[in-house]
Amino acid sequence: MDRVGQILRALFRRALSEYGRDAPTLIDIIIERAHGRLEPRIGVHFSNGYRTWSPLSPSDCYAFCERHGTWDLAGLRGALLREGHPIYAQMRHEHAAELIRQRRRRDELEMLRSRDGVANLLERLRRQADALDNDLIWRQREHPNAVGGEPERRRSDAGRRLWQWWTQQRDQLASSVFFLRSSTEGGSRKAQERGIQLLKQNLAPPQRQQFDRYGFFDVVGGSTGKRYRIRNGRQMNIEQLDKNGRRVCGWCFFPQGNLVAGDVMLAQKMALELYEIEALNIANRY
Amino acid sequence: MAVQIVMDRTGDTRHEFDQADSKAVTRAEERFRELTGKGFRAVALGRDGNPGKLLRKFDPQVEQTLFIPQLQGG
Numbered sequence: 001m002d003r004v005g006q007i008l009r010a011l012f013r014r015a016l017s018e019y020g021r022d023a024p025t026l027i028d029i030i031i032e033r034a035h036g037r038l039e040p041r042i043g044v045h046f047s048n049g050y051r052t053w054s055p056l057s058p059s060d061c062y063a064f065c066e067r068h069g070t071w072d073l074a075g076l077r078g079a080l081l082r083e084g085h086p087i088y089a090q091m092r093h094e095h096a097a098e099l100i101r102q103r104r105r106r107d108e109l110e111m112l113r114s115r116d117g118v119a120n121l122l123e124r125l126r127r128q129a130d131a132l133d134n135d136l137i138w139r140q141r142e143h144p145n146a147v148g149g150e151p152e153r154r155r156s157d158a159g160r161r162l163w164q165w166w167t168q169q170r171d172q173l174a175s176s177v178f179f180l181r182s183s184t185e186g187g188s189r190k191a192q193e194r195g196i197q198l199l200k201q202n203l204a205p206p207q208r209q210q211f212d213r214y215g216f217f218d219v220v221g222g223s224t225g226k227r228y229r230i231r232n233g234r235q236m237n238i239e240q241l242d243k244n245g246r247r248v249c250g251w252c253f254f255p256q257g258n259l260v261a262g263d264v265m266l267a268q269k270m271a272l273e274l275y276e277i278e279a280l281n282i283a284n285r286y
Numbered sequence: 287m288a289v290q291i292v293m294d295r296t297g298d299t300r301h302e303f304d305q306a307d308s309k310a311v312t313r314a315e316e317r318f319r320e321l322t323g324k325g326f327r328a329v330a331l332g333r334d335g336n337p338g339k340l341l342r343k344f345d346p347q348v349e350q351t352l353f354i355p356q357l358q359g360g
Contacts, residue, residue, distance in 0.1 A: 207335060257294065270354055
């Protein structure tokens with residue numbers, strides 16, 4: 001693929017990751033000449049007003065211009081738009097499909113996280129492990145004299161290794177499911193709802209709108225004026241943003257006591273607005 | 287009526303008290319001291335999600351006080 005095609009894809013990816021399900025329509029592709037100390041750059045403009053830019057050097061465009069036989073800015077822009085529209089449409093389609101897949105995965109995890117889900121899973125694993133165990137025992141009973149034989153000994157070794165592998169997988173899966181449950185769950189569903197309700201009551205209208213739409217809201221630090229994005233979650237859910245809205249780093253801090261997600265996010269908002277420096281001193285940066 | 291909202295595992299626990307009732311105010315002040323002594327931060331909630339105010343001492347005139355447990359790094 002041309003270098004310019006790769007740049008376009010990166011810009012489209014940025015817009016898609018920014019707007020998720022509400023991916024805007026591509027309106028225009030803009031190429032700006034170098035002026036002053038600024039390098040030439042390429043930007044894409046979307047229906048919701050979002051624009052994103054990337055530096056562009058003449059060497060990036062050479063192969064593309066040659067392929068399209070165009071050597072002026074207007075021609076280049078037209079060719080980029082012709083090529084960009086189908087690429088963006090395909091990426092939007094793939095992005096939507098990926099979001100659906102993620103949703104399914106989340107639902108599956110949700111199911112596993114529920115008490116019944118975990119119990120069922122463990123029961124299923126136990127049954128299958130027992131079945132495998134019984135099978136090995138049965139085989140030994142069936143051929144008691146063949147144990148010393150070379151083929152049977154190999155088969156027995158393979159069975160033992162399979163059994164060890166299976167036990168290991170089972171233990172890992174079981175522990176990861178329990179870890180998942182303990183790390184993400186805090187309180188009952190009712191408690192979760194109360195937490196979200198309390199959070200929403202204490203969000204400013206634009207923050208509430210942002211949270212309902214995208215699952216995150218932005219907060220301005222009370223001491224430094226820096227912008228933070230608090231995502232729906234309980235840990236590792238705070239990002240510091242620069243003036244262009246790009247991530248600078250992540251911060252991880254939360255209130256003690258295994259609180260529900262709504263309470264955690266509200267505590268994080270209050271801390272950043274009212275005692276930012278103290279909160280950041282406690283937090284871990286990542 | 288004023289309310290003290292304490293964050294906990296059930297979402298929150300609310301303690302309402304009548305600002306005109308001196309006994310209720312005393313109980314609320316005791317609760318304030320007890321919680322802040324445990325490391326909770328007391329915040330007077332602002333209206334419409336505006337940043338509230340950090341309370342260093344009990345103020346019976348504050349309508350909604352939120353108690354946030356001590357923070358820890360993750």
